Amino acid sequence: MKTPLPPLNTWQRLLLMLLALAMIAGVELLLRNEQARLSALSQQQQLAAADQVRTRLEKELNIPLYLTASLASYLTAKSGQLEAQELDILLAGLVRQSSYIRNIGIAPGNRIQHVYPLAGNEQAINLYYPDLPLQWPAIASMISSRRALLSGPLDLVQGGRGFIYRYPLYLEDGSYWGIISTVIDLAPVWQLLTNSAKELGIEVALRGLTTEGEVTPAFFGEQQLFNPRSLQLNVAIRGAEWQMAVKEAPVTGSRLTLLRLGLYTTALCILYLLSRLLAAVYRLRHSRDALTESEQRLRSIYDNVLDGIITVDRSGRIQTANSACSRIFGYTADALLGQKWTFLLANTQQVEQQIEQQMQQANPEQQQLECQGLRADGQSFELLLFHTPMPQAHYYKLLVLRDITERKRIEQLQNDFVATVSHELRTPLTSINGALSLAVGGALGPLSTQQQKMLEIAQNNCRQLHQLVNDLLDFEKLSSGNMPLKILPFDLLPLLQQLSQQLASSQQRQFELTADAKSYLVLGDENRVRQVCLNLLSNALKFAEPDTPITLQLLTHTQQVELQVDDIGKGVPAAFEPMLFQRFAQADSASSRAQSGTGLGLAISKQLIDKMHGDIGYQRLANGSRFFIRLPLANS
Numbered sequence: 355m356k357t358p359l360p361p362l363n364t365w366q367r368l369l370l371m372l373l374a375l376a377m378i379a380g381v382e383l384l385l386r387n388e389q390a391r392l393s394a395l396s397q398q399q400q401l402a403a404a405d406q407v408r409t410r411l412e413k414e415l416n417i418p419l420y421l422t423a424s425l426a427s428y429l430t431a432k433s434g435q436l437e438a439q440e441l442d443i444l445l446a447g448l449v450r451q452s453s454y455i456r457n458i459g460i461a462p463g464n465r466i467q468h469v470y471p472l473a474g475n476e477q478a479i480n481l482y483y484p485d486l487p488l489q490w491p492a493i494a495s496m497i498s499s500r501r502a503l504l505s506g507p508l509d510l511v512q513g514g515r516g517f518i519y520r521y522p523l524y525l526e527d528g529s530y531w532g533i534i535s536t537v538i539d540l541a542p543v544w545q546l547l548t549n550s551a552k553e554l555g556i557e558v559a560l561r562g563l564t565t566e567g568e569v570t571p572a573f574f575g576e577q578q579l580f581n582p583r584s585l586q587l588n589v590a591i592r593g594a595e596w597q598m599a600v601k602e603a604p605v606t607g608s609r610l611t612l613l614r615l616g617l618y619t620t621a622l623c624i625l626y627l628l629s630r631l632l633a634a635v636y637r638l639r640h641s642r643d644a645l646t647e648s649e650q651r652l653r654s655i656y657d658n659v660l661d662g663i664i665t666v667d668r669s670g671r672i673q674t675a676n677s678a679c680s681r682i683f684g685y686t687a688d689a690l691l692g693q694k695w696t697f698l699l700a701n702t703q704q705v706e707q708q709i710e711q712q713m714q715q716a717n718p719e720q721q722q723l724e725c726q727g728l729r730a731d732g733q734s735f736e737l738l739l740f741h742t743p744m745p746q747a748h749y750y751k752l753l754v755l756r757d758i759t760e761r762k763r764i765e766q767l768q769n770d771f772v773a774t775v776s777h778e779l780r781t782p783l784t785s786i787n788g789a790l791s792l793a794v795g796g797a798l799g800p801l802s803t804q805q806q807k808m809l810e811i812a813q814n815n816c817r818q819l820h821q822l823v824n825d826l827l828d829f830e831k832l833s834s835g836n837m838p839l840k841i842l843p844f845d846l847l848p849l850l851q852q853l854s855q856q857l858a859s860s861q862q863r864q865f866e867l868t869a870d871a872k873s874y875l876v877l878g879d880e881n882r883v884r885q886v887c888l889n890l891l892s893n894a895l896k897f898a899e900p901d902t903p904i905t906l907q908l909l910t911h912t913q914q915v916e917l918q919v920d921d922i923g924k925g926v927p928a929a930f931e932p933m934l935f936q937r938f939a940q941a942d943s944a945s946s947r948a949q950s951g952t953g954l955g956l957a958i959s960k961q962l963i964d965k966m967h968g969d970i971g972y973q974r975l976a977n978g979s980r981f982f983i984r985l986p987l988a989n990s
Contacts, residue, residue: 381614385614397585400556400585400600401585403554403555403556403600404556404558404585404587404598404600405587406550406554407547407550407551407554407556407558407598408587408589408598410546410550411543411546411547411550411589411598412589412590412591414452414454414543414546415454415517415538415543415591416590416591416592417451417452417454418451418452418454418455418519418536418538419502419504419519419536419591419592419593420592421448421451421452421455421536422448422458422502422519422521422534422536423502423521423592424448425444425445425448425458425521425534426521426523426534428444429460429523429531429534430523430524430525430526433525433526434462434523434525434531434532438468441460441468441470442470445458445468445470446470446471449470449471453542454538454539454542454543455536455537455538455539456475456514456516456537456538456539457469457470457471457474457475457478457512457536457537458470458534458535458536458537459475459478459481459534459535459536459537460532460534461481461483461532461533461534461535462531462532463532464482464483464484464493464532464533465480465481465482465483465532466478466479466480466481466482466535467479467480474512474513475512475537476512477511477512477513478510478511478512481511483533484929487928489505489508490929491928491929492505493520493533494929496520496522497522497530497533500522500524501522501593502519502520502521502522502592502593503519503520503593503594504517504518504519504520504591504592504593504594505517505518505519505520505594506518506538506540506573507540507573510537514539514540515540516537516538516539516540517537517538517540517543518535518536518537518538519535519536519538519592519593520533520534520535520593521533521534521535521536521593544574547560547574556600556601557575557576557579557600557601558574558575558579558598558599558600558601559572559574559575559576559577559579559580559598559599560572560573560574560575560589560596560597560598560599561573561577561580561596561597561599562594562595562596562597563595563596563597569597572599575599579599579600579601580597580599581599584599584600584601585599585600586598586599586600587600656676657676657677657678658677659676659678660678661678661754661755661756662675662676662678662679662681662682662683662754662755662756663675663676663678663679663752663753663754663755664676664679664690664695664752664753664755665751665752665753666695666751666752666753670694670695670696671692671693671694671695672690672691672692672693672694672695673691674691675687675690675691679755682727682729682755682757683698683727683728683729683730684729684730684731685730695753697728698727698728698755699725699726699727699728699737700725700726700727700728700734701725701726704725705723705725705739708721708723709721709723709741709751721740721741721742722738722739722740722741723738723739723741724736724737724738724739724758725737725739727755727757735757735759736757736758736759736761736762737755737756737757737758738755738756738757738758739753739754739755739756740753740754740755740756741753742754779819779823783816783819783823786816787813787816790809790812790813790816791813793809794806794809794810794813822954826954828954828958832958832961832962832965837965839878839879839882839962839965839966840879840880840881841877841878841879841966842877842878842879842880843875843876843877843988844875844876844878844880844883845873845874845875846874846875846876846883846908846915846917846985847869847871847872847873847874847908849880849883849884849887850867850887850906850908850917851867853884853887853888853891854867854891854904854906857891857892857895861895863895863903863904864903864904865891865903865904865905865906866903866904866905866906867906867907867908868905868906868907868908869907869908870908870909870910871908871910874908874910874915875987875988875989876915876985876986876987876988877966877967877985877986877987877988878966878968878985878986879962879966882962882966883962883966883985885958885959885962886959886962886963886970886983887917887983889955889956889958889959890919890959890981890983891904891906891919892955893955893956893981894919894920894921894979894981895921897921897923897924897979898921898922898923898978899922899923902921902922902923903922904919904920904921905918905919905920905921906918906919906920907920910987911984913986913987914968914969914984914985914986914987915984915985915987916982916983916984917982917983917984917985918980918981918982919980919981919982920975920978920979920980921978921979922977922978923978923979924978925974925975925978925979926972926974926979928974931972931974934956934972935956935957935959935960935970936957959983963983963985966985966986967986968983968984968985968986969982969983969984970982970983970984
């Protein structure tokens, strides 16, 4: 018969309870740490898998895009001159190097004249890019920026869907030659992405980024993958910006269950506790090494940026500075640390006031300031300062410093050149115009009909050149801020009546002026408003259909007066509308030849109206165009 165990006394039971609670607390603490580790491990594996998929996609897609760039370099070296037979041999070799190329098209003058392989792509021959209303604005922007563009997925004119990589080709003399387009077959690319993701046990989705930083809907995978909890990576594809989202893998719970059982059954085993301690030490050392490597990589990137970057604490003292900062200002890194960052500026008080005003806003954002920097040798220079408030408590702000001395020098040279040339041209042009006026007026005696006609042609061209010089001078004054304006109240209605009557009699055209009041007192410079109105009326006369009236309408708003100038004609091409108020902008070469003009009138008009605190704009009408200006009421 077994002897029963003696009962435990109160202290023993209490000690056992305390030990049990301590073991439970220790086990649960270890389980929580393990769950966090498994979650981190899962994220690391997910990141590694996503990086493999991204690397494979970048490699396979960039090969045909690099081949297109090499073809463009070859065509540039050949001055765009290639025979069809030679081109077929060259394109065949390029197509064989990538299984994803469906075809390569050559489009001199924006019209596709050669496609390889031709079989299955016949419908792309003679395709004229401006005839593609949905794609042409992006293509036109690509041509003007001289940057290649990867578009897609798109419906192809020859059938199917794919990506199109378009490369604008400029010859060595700077002239625009045409476009090289490479069509990437969509099916094998998606198959590659699907197989890679399946092989690594993840789900991926792709979407694009526009030049304005906006995101497009997902064109591969599920849109729901793009959420704040998902892993998102940038994909480096030539001519496009993509983002890849990866579905987060769930943390498995089976290992935690086994660990819980093992810990509770062997809680009193010292060896197991020791093994867990050693594992924790190992993980800590591994994390420390990874953190050190990450800091070194970040520091290397930080020191190789061309702009100076400094971080400043709340007291305004420099905490860190990269190598570029030392190069720009001439100080060593040690000499910068701990100094007030404002000692790098020549106009300290003005910059501090602007930054202080920004910091007082509810949500301060990045601020860009042009100021004077001060080098170690006391020399001042032009400096562009980017100021970004930092949300972290340790740092107060991030400052990016850029030396813009060379940029300012080039801008000044351009302005001086325009001003000098314009002033030097005015005097001889005035003399020439005066002499031609005397000759046309009969001061040199009777002229034959042919002589009279030739002198009038010369006089008209001289006037156009004189107007160009005046426009250049006006634009230079506006750009440099040296054009004074006399902002006074005046009545806009008599001014329009006088202008319409003058143009109606000189141009033999009909003007219809309607107004809903007897006077329109506005604030502005009357002479400059006259210049703007004359420019709008002259443009309407140039581009309106013959024998159609020009309609002028005055409208009164709450705080503004609006003038609308309507004409009946073809209107402004949709692709040209964003460039309408840029200098030297004209719709096309044919228009610029048929209708005289400098391409500065609307640009000057916009700057003048802006300086008078008004608005100017364009509206497309069903059968013509409408330009409008809005000026503030004198009593508003």
